[in-house]
Amino acid sequence: MQFAQRLQPLQANVFADMDQAKVKAKALGQDIIDLSLGSSDLSASDHVVAAIETSLHDPSTHGYLLFHGTQAFRQAVAKGYSQRFGVPVDPETEVLPLIGSQEGTAHLPLAILNPGDFALLLDPGYPSHAGGVYLAGGQIYPMPLLAENQFLPVFEEIPASVLAQARMMVLNYPHNPTSAIAPLSFFQKAVAFCRQHDVVLVHDFPYADLVFSPDGTAPANLNTLAPSVLQADPHKEISIELFTFSKSYNMGGFRIGYAIGNAQLIKALRQIKAVVDFNQYRGILNGAIAA
Ligand SMILES: Cc1ncc(COP(=O)(O)O)c(C=O)c1O
Structure with a gap:
């Protein structure tokens, strides 16, 4: 059987490798602390589970959910975002539900890259960032x-030949795996750089709420420690941000997140997704609204 060349770079999977290592260690009777996958060991809140349970008993939730999810979900997202980050968001054109941020990061390159185009990725970075580029x-x-650079990329070091064919940059702060955070001034620099080079700026933002002050307590104002890229690009000229309910709300298994940002990018991602999936179950969206 012959398979497509794009399968080659996908053969190594860090999560499968870690699973094997865990099985081996456990078989040897070792007591391990599992840091391999950022999956919460806490459960989703009762009111979230209750909202999903109520939906399950409502047959009107059982059908396909086409286009861009429910208006109630988009409005809840837009309201929450503008309240927290001070950036107005149009729920109709600037919000799109995702089946987790992993799905969004993997599909987005299909909407942006032509074969051979460059994506500028953080190294080290989350596997779906590279995986999506391979697929595209x-x-x-x-x-x-x-x-020595506080785990921030140095844009000036990117060769001109790469920049000439670069179409997207993917950032992720708070960063997995270094846990570095990036100040608003860094995002402002990134926006200016990407605008100058006609590069789409993607910010994968799953750890928006997992930020601690140096003394280990939760900070009073999260946005100053973990800013949104939209604070640096309030008119959403070139940016799109991906958020997930997996970490903040212990909902990893529910597979729910959203993209928010530039309306053209949201539309393009929706067009790619429309080929592949029919969105999340309405009851999960109701759970996310409750969260
Ligand atoms: C940087 C980053 N992006 C995306 C994801 C995937 O999140 P989701 O559960 O929304 O697919 C993770 C999960 O560990 C992550 O660390």
Whole structure:
């Protein structure tokens, strides 16, 4: 049997590798602390589960949910975002539900890259960022994250030949796996750089709420420690941000997130997704609204 070349780079999977390592360690009777996958060991809140349960008993939730999800979900997202980050959001054109942020990061390159185009990715970074670029036939330019640079990429080091064919940059702060956070000034720099080079700026933002002050307590104002890219691009000229309910609300298994940002990018991602999926179950969206 012959398979497509794009399968080659997908053969290694860090999560499968870690699973094997865990099985091996457990078989040897070792007591391990599992840091391999950021899956919460707490349950989703009761009111979230109750909203989903109520939906399950409502047959009107059982059908397909086409286009861009429910208006109630988009409005809840837009309201929450503008309240928290001070950026007005149009629920009709600037919000799209996702089946987790992983799904959004994997599908988005299909909407942006032509074969051979470069995506500028954080190195190290989350596997779906590279996986999506492979699926789209793009090339990856890894931007090294070094401790001496506070684990932030140095844009000036990207070669001009790469920039000439670069179409997207993917950031992720608070960052997995270094846990680095990026100040608003960094996002402002990234927006200016991407605008200058006609590059789409994607911010994967699953850890928006997992930020601690140096003394280990939750900070009074999360946005100053973990800003949204939209604070740096309030008119949403080039940016799109991906959020998930997996981490903040212990809902990893429910597979629910959203994209928010530039209306053209949201529309393009919706067009790609329309080929592949019919969106999340309405009851899960109701759970997310409750969250
Ligand atoms: C940076 C990053 N992006 C995306 C994801 C996937 O999140 P989701 O559950 O929304 O697919 C994770 C999960 O660990 C992550 O760390």
